[in-house]
Amino acid sequence: MDKAERKEREFNLRRAEILEQAGKIFAAKGFHNTTVADIAGSSGFAVGTLYQFFESKEQLYTVMLTEKLNMMYARIRESVATEADAIRKIERLVASQFRFVEENAEFCSIFIRGDHLSLSEGSAALRKQMVSDYAVHVSFTEGVLREGICAGVLKEMDPQMMAAALTGIINSCASKWLAMMGGASLMSNIPFVIDIFLEGVRKNAQ
Amino acid sequence: MDKAERKEREFNLRRAEILEQAGKIFAAKGFHNTTVADIAGSSGFAVGTLYQFFESKEQLYTVMLTEKLNMMYARIRESVATEADAIRKIERLVASQFRFVEENAEFCSIFIRGDHLSLSEGSAALRKQMVSDYAVHVSFTEGVLREGICAGVLKEMDPQMMAAALTGIINSCASKWLAMMGGASLMSNIPFVIDIFLEGVRKNAQ
Amino acid sequence: MDKAERKEREFNLRRAEILEQAGKIFAAKGFHNTTVADIAGSSGFAVGTLYQFFESKEQLYTVMLTEKLNMMYARIRESVATEADAIRKIERLVASQFRFVEENAEFCSIFIRGDHLSLSEGSAALRKQMVSDYAVHVSFTEGVLREGICAGVLKEMDPQMMAAALTGIINSCASKWLAMMGGASLMSNIPFVIDIFLEGVRKNAQ
Amino acid sequence: MDKAERKEREFNLRRAEILEQAGKIFAAKGFHNTTVADIAGSSGFAVGTLYQFFESKEQLYTVMLTEKLNMMYARIRESVATEADAIRKIERLVASQFRFVEENAEFCSIFIRGDHLSLSEGSAALRKQMVSDYAVHVSFTEGVLREGICAGVLKEMDPQMMAAALTGIINSCASKWLAMMGGASLMSNIPFVIDIFLEGVRKNAQ
DNA sequence: GATGAATGAGGCTTCATTCAT
DNA sequence: TATGAATGAAGCCTCATTCAT
Numbered sequence: 001m002d003k004a005e006r007k008e009r010e011f012n013l014r015r016a017e018i019l020e021q022a023g024k025i026f027a028a029k030g031f032h033n034t035t036v037a038d039i040a041g042s043s044g045f046a047v048g049t050l051y052q053f054f055e056s057k058e059q060l061y062t063v064m065l066t067e068k069l070n071m072m073y074a075r076i077r078e079s080v081a082t083e084a085d086a087i088r089k090i091e092r093l094v095a096s097q098f099r100f101v102e103e104n105a106e107f108c109s110i111f112i113r114g115d116h117l118s119l120s121e122g123s124a125a126l127r128k129q130m131v132s133d134y135a136v137h138v139s140f141t142e143g144v145l146r147e148g149i150c151a152g153v154l155k156e157m158d159p160q161m162m163a164a165a166l167t168g169i170i171n172s173c174a175s176k177w178l179a180m181m182g183g184a185s186l187m188s189n190i191p192f193v194i195d196i197f198l199e200g201v202r203k204n205a206q
Numbered sequence: 207m208d209k210a211e212r213k214e215r216e217f218n219l220r221r222a223e224i225l226e227q228a229g230k231i232f233a234a235k236g237f238h239n240t241t242v243a244d245i246a247g248s249s250g251f252a253v254g255t256l257y258q259f260f261e262s263k264e265q266l267y268t269v270m271l272t273e274k275l276n277m278m279y280a281r282i283r284e285s286v287a288t289e290a291d292a293i294r295k296i297e298r299l300v301a302s303q304f305r306f307v308e309e310n311a312e313f314c315s316i317f318i319r320g321d322h323l324s325l326s327e328g329s330a331a332l333r334k335q336m337v338s339d340y341a342v343h344v345s346f347t348e349g350v351l352r353e354g355i356c357a358g359v360l361k362e363m364d365p366q367m368m369a370a371a372l373t374g375i376i377n378s379c380a381s382k383w384l385a386m387m388g389g390a391s392l393m394s395n396i397p398f399v400i401d402i403f404l405e406g407v408r409k410n411a412q
Numbered sequence: 413m414d415k416a417e418r419k420e421r422e423f424n425l426r427r428a429e430i431l432e433q434a435g436k437i438f439a440a441k442g443f444h445n446t447t448v449a450d451i452a453g454s455s456g457f458a459v460g461t462l463y464q465f466f467e468s469k470e471q472l473y474t475v476m477l478t479e480k481l482n483m484m485y486a487r488i489r490e491s492v493a494t495e496a497d498a499i500r501k502i503e504r505l506v507a508s509q510f511r512f513v514e515e516n517a518e519f520c521s522i523f524i525r526g527d528h529l530s531l532s533e534g535s536a537a538l539r540k541q542m543v544s545d546y547a548v549h550v551s552f553t554e555g556v557l558r559e560g561i562c563a564g565v566l567k568e569m570d571p572q573m574m575a576a577a578l579t580g581i582i583n584s585c586a587s588k589w590l591a592m593m594g595g596a597s598l599m600s601n602i603p604f605v606i607d608i609f610l611e612g613v614r615k616n617a618q
Numbered sequence: 619m620d621k622a623e624r625k626e627r628e629f630n631l632r633r634a635e636i637l638e639q640a641g642k643i644f645a646a647k648g649f650h651n652t653t654v655a656d657i658a659g660s661s662g663f664a665v666g667t668l669y670q671f672f673e674s675k676e677q678l679y680t681v682m683l684t685e686k687l688n689m690m691y692a693r694i695r696e697s698v699a700t701e702a703d704a705i706r707k708i709e710r711l712v713a714s715q716f717r718f719v720e721e722n723a724e725f726c727s728i729f730i731r732g733d734h735l736s737l738s739e740g741s742a743a744l745r746k747q748m749v750s751d752y753a754v755h756v757s758f759t760e761g762v763l764r765e766g767i768c769a770g771v772l773k774e775m776d777p778q779m780m781a782a783a784l785t786g787i788i789n790s791c792a793s794k795w796l797a798m799m800g801g802a803s804l805m806s807n808i809p810f811v812i813d814i815f816l817e818g819v820r821k822n823a824q
Numbered sequence: 825g826a827t828g829a830a831t832g833a834g835g836c837t838t839c840a841t842t843c844a845t
Numbered sequence: 846t847a848t849g850a851a852t853g854a855a856g857c858c859t860c861a862t863t864c865a866t
Contacts, residue, residue, distance in 0.1 A: 032238040036836060046852045057836065155409050165402045168378025172370045189367070196371045200406035203361050242861060252827040263861065444650040448840060458848040469840065567821050577814045580790025584782045608783045612818035615773050654857060664831045675857070
C-alpha cells in the first residue's frame with residue numbers, strides 16, 4: 001500500500017511549510033529575536049509539533065539555512081554547467097545568483113542582517129556543514145575562473161583573489177538591491193557587474 | 207577649580223575602557239550571547255555601574271559600534287583628503303580601510319558574524335544613526351569616484367555602481383583575511399584590488 | 413460462539429505484556445523519568461493503544477504495583493497457610509518474601525528508589541487501595557505473631573511492634589541484597605533473620 | 619571592616635531559609651511534584667534569586683538532603699561517643715535516631731515517600747556523595763556492634779548483618795510512627811527496640 | 825557615585841493525553 | 846480497534862534591569 005508514501009509526502013509538506021514560515025520570520029527578526037512560538041503560530045502548528053520535525057530551534061534555523069543555500073549552490077552549478085564559453089560561464093554565475101536573490105529576497109536579507117553563524121557552541125556540527133558547503137561553492141567559483149585563465153581569456157592572476165573580487169561585487173550589488181528593495185530589477189545590473197569585473201573602471205587612454 | 211574637569215576625564219576614561227572590553231567580548235561571542243555581567247566583569251566594574259554610562263545593553267552595543275565605525279570613516283576621509291590624484295585617492299581609500307581592518311581585526315569580525323543590526327525595534331533611533339553614517343560614507347566613496355570620472359581617468363559609469371563594486375571587493379578581501387586570520391598581510395592585497403578594480407580581469411588581446 | 417472469550421484472553425495477554433514491560437522500565441528509571449512513549453515502545457504497542465488498557469500513566473503505574481504486590485501477598489499467605497507450627501510460619505513468612513524479592517529483583521528495586529506513593533493528588537483512590545492492601549498484609553503478619561504468642565512460643569509483646577520489627581529486618585536485608593545485587597543468595601540469610609528475631613543478639617551469660 | 623562578614627551571615631541566613639522551606643515542600647509533594655516557583659514563593663524570594671544560592675533544582679534538593687542527613691549522622695556519632703558501655707551505645711544509637719525523626723518528622727517523611735535517589739543522571743557526583751555518606755554511617759553502626767562483640771556482650775555474628783537488622787528495626791518503627799503521626803512518642807519505643815534486638819521475641823522455656 | 829543581590833518576565837523544551845484516520 | 850501525529854500546558858532556567866546600601 002502507498003499509505004506510507006502519502007504519509008511521507010504529508011510529512012514533507014508540513015516540514016516545508018514550517019521551513020518556509022521560519023525563513024520569513026528569521027529573516028524579519030533575526031535568530032535571537034524570533035521565538036519558537038512565533039514560528040509555530042505563523043506556520044499554523046502547535047509549539048510541540050515543531051519538535052517532531054526539528055530537534056531544536058537552532059536545528060530548525062540551520063536546516064532552513066542549509067537547504068536554501070544548497071538549493072542556490074545547485075542552481076548556480078547547474079546553470080554554469082550548461083555553458084561552455086568561459087566568459088559566459090561567469091555571466092551565468094552572476095545571473096543565477098542574482099536570480100536567486102530576487103526570488104528569495106526575504107531569505108537573503110538574513111545575510112545582510114547576518115545572524116548566520118552567531119549560533120551557540122551546541123550545534124558545531126551543523127555550523128561546520130555550512131562552512132564546508134560554502135567552501136565548496138568558493139572552490140567552484142575559483143574553478144570557473146581557472147578555466148578562463150587556462151582558456152587564455154582571463155589574466156594569469158591568483159584565482160582565489162579573482163573569486164574573492166567577483167563574489168564581493170556580486171554580494172555588494174545584491175545587498176544594495178536588498179537594502180533599497182525597490183526600483184530596477186537586480187538582473188539589470190548583470191552587464192555592469194560583468195563589465196567592471198572583466199574590464200575595470202579605468203578609462204582607456206586614447 | 208578644575209575638579210569638574212578631572213571628573214569628566216575620569217568619566218571618559220572609564221567609559222572608553224568599558225567600550226574597549228565590550229568590543230572584544232561582543233566580537234568574540236556575538237550580541238545575544240554576551241551578558242552584561244560578562245562586560246562588567248572584564249571591564250572591572252560592577253553591573254550597576256555600567257548603567258551609569260549606558261542606558262541599556264543595546265545602547266552600549268550601538269555606541270561601541272558607532273564610535274569605532276566613525277573613527278574608521280574619519281581616518282579614511284583624512285587619508286584620502288591629503289591626496290590630489292584621483293587614482294591615488296582610490297588607493298588611499300582601499301589602504302586606509304585595510305589598515306583599519308588589520309588594526310581592529312577583533313572588532314571587524316563582528317561584521318563577519320554580522321549581528322550588527324539584529325537589534326530589537328526599541329532602538330530604532332540608534333539604528334537609523336548607523337545606517338545614516340554608512341550612507342554618508344558611501345556618498346563619500348561615490349564622490350571620490352565621481353572626481354575620477356570628471357578628471358577623465360575613470361569611465362563614465364554610474365558612480366553608485368562603481369562604489370558598490372569597489373566596496374564589495376574591499377569587504378570581500380577583508381572578510382577572507384579575517385576568516386583565515388593568518389599568512390600574508392591584508393595590505394599586500396592592495397595592488398591586486400586596485401588592479402582588478404581599474405583594469406578588470408580579462409586578458410587583453412594582443 | 414467463544415469469540416468474546418478469545419477476545420478477552422487476547423486483551424488480558426496484551427495488558428499483561430504492557431504491565432510486564434512497564435514494571436521493568438519504571439524500576440529502571442523511576443516513575444517521573446519514564447515516559448508513556450517508553451512503555452509503548454518496549455511493549456510493542458502504540459501510545460494511543462495503552463490508553464485503551466489504562467486510564468492514565470498513573471493508573472498504569474499503580475495497577476502494576478498493586479497487582480505485583482498482591483501477588484506477593486498472596487504467595488506469602490499461601491505459603492504460611494500450609495504450615496501449622498508458629499515458628500515455622502514465621503520462617504515461611506521470611507522465606508516467601510525473600511523468594512519473591514529474588515525472583516522480582518527488578519520490580520522490587522522500585523521500592524529502594526521508592527517513587528511509590530509520590531503520586532499526584534489525582535489518584536487518591538488508587539493510593540488508598542495500596543495503603544489498604546499493605547495494612548491487610550501487616551495485619552496478617554501480626555496475626556501470625558499473635559498465634560505464636562497464644563501458642564506460648566513468643567513473648568507477650570505488642571504484636572504490632574513485633575510485626576514492625578520483623579518487617580524491618582526483612583526489608584533491610586532485602587534492600588541490602590538489592591543494593592549490592594551480587595554474591596550470596598538472599599535466601600541464605602533466612603536462618604540469620606530468624607535467629608536474630610527470635611533470640612536477639614545478646615550473648616547469653618554462662 | 620566586618621561588612622563582608624555581615625554579608626556572609628545574611629547570605630547564610632537566606633540560604634538556610636530556602637533550604638528550610640524547600641525541605642518542607644519537597645517532603646510534602648516529592649521532588650518532581652515540587653516546582654521551583656513553589657519553593658521561591660514559600661521562601662519569599664523570586665525564582666531567579668534561588669539560582670544565586672543553588673545551581674539547579676536538583677542541587678538544591680541534594681544539598682538540603684545532604685546537610686540534614688549529615689546533621690543527623692553527626693548527632694548520632696556525638697551521642698554514641700559520650701558513652702562507654704557497648705549496650706548503652708546501642709541505646710544511644712536508637713535514641714538519637716528516634717529523636718532526630720521526631721524533631722524532623724516533615725523532613726524524614728521524604729524517605730518514606732522515598733524520592734531520594736530518583737534524580738537524573740546529571741547529578742551523579744551529588745548522588746555519590748550521599749551514598750558514600752550513608753556507607754560511612756553504616757560502617758559506624760557496624761563498628762559499634764563490633765565493639766559489643768569484642769566486649770563479649772554480643773554474639774559472634776557478622777556485624778554487617780547485625781547492623782542491617784538494627785537499622786531495619788529502627789527504620790521500620792520510625793516509618794510506622796511517621797505514617798500514623800499520632801499518639802505516643804517515638805522515643806517510648808526505645809526499650810522495645812532494644813529488647814527485641816538484644817533478646818529476641820521467643821519466649822524462654824522455663 | 826558605586827555596588828551587586830534581587831527581581832520576574834519570557835524563552836526553550838518535554839510529554840501526558842486526545843482524536844482523526 | 847489500533848495508531849501516532851498533534852496539542853499546549855507547564856517546568857526549569859537566564860539575564861537585563863533596578864534599587865537599597
